[in-house]
Amino acid sequence: SIVSTTTTSCTVNTSTGVLTYTGAGNCVVRATAAATSTYAAGTRDVTFAVSLAPQVVTWSPTTSVLTTASPLTPSTQATALGGAAISYSIVSTTTTSCTVNTSTGVLTYTGAGNCVVRATAAATSTYAVASTDVTFTITVPGTIGTSLSITSFVNDVGNSLTASGTAAYGTAGDSGNVTVVFCLANAFPCSSANTLLTKTVTVNTTNGAWTAQTGNVNKLIVWVQATQTRASGSLISSVRGPVTG
Incomplete structure (x- = not known):
């Protein structure tokens, strides 16, 4: 009894x-x-x-975000065993400011830096209180220009091909790349049918320079096409130019 x-x-x-x-x-x-x-x-x-059983809080949002994304709704919400209620709070920040909506987890911030957010699961009749911390790394997006050009192309039949130029560029980590297509066409644009080879090179984040070099090629390349994309995949611009051997 x-x-x-x-x-x-x-x-x-x-x-x-x-x-x-x-x-x-x-x-x-x-x-x-x-x-x-x-x-x-x-x-x-x-x-x-x-005693209450140990709780497990799961939260794995995308943590690399830009200053321009504020206010930010995290890509995922925190969850806990037994459907425990979740609340959010700021642990620390190195940004100019960083606040969080305690119920939705929406972040509002200014400036670059780290913002550490804690997701806390309330105690239930079965599970104890528990929490997990997530660090959001906030960066400034690169300042991207609109210039992309092929400034040099060396094309010697039987030797290597070298194309170089300048591109738009931003901050380190958001430099983008230039995809250079060498093709045999006598008209632009290059197509998959007449493309001889493709090289993808990274843009120098200091001066925007890029260089694409191939091995020995026994073909006379008559067109070279350069396309720049940023790390996010957005197209910046394309240029092309007829070249001679």
């Missing part, structure tokens, strides 16, 4: 001793031995200490 309990509820099967309870606390159960022809009735009390 139940003597006392500080849990939300606690019951016991009088014949099997199976306990059924909710919430954390102590549940005192009494085992009673009936009197026999030899022994008097007797009892013994046992205290069961019921």
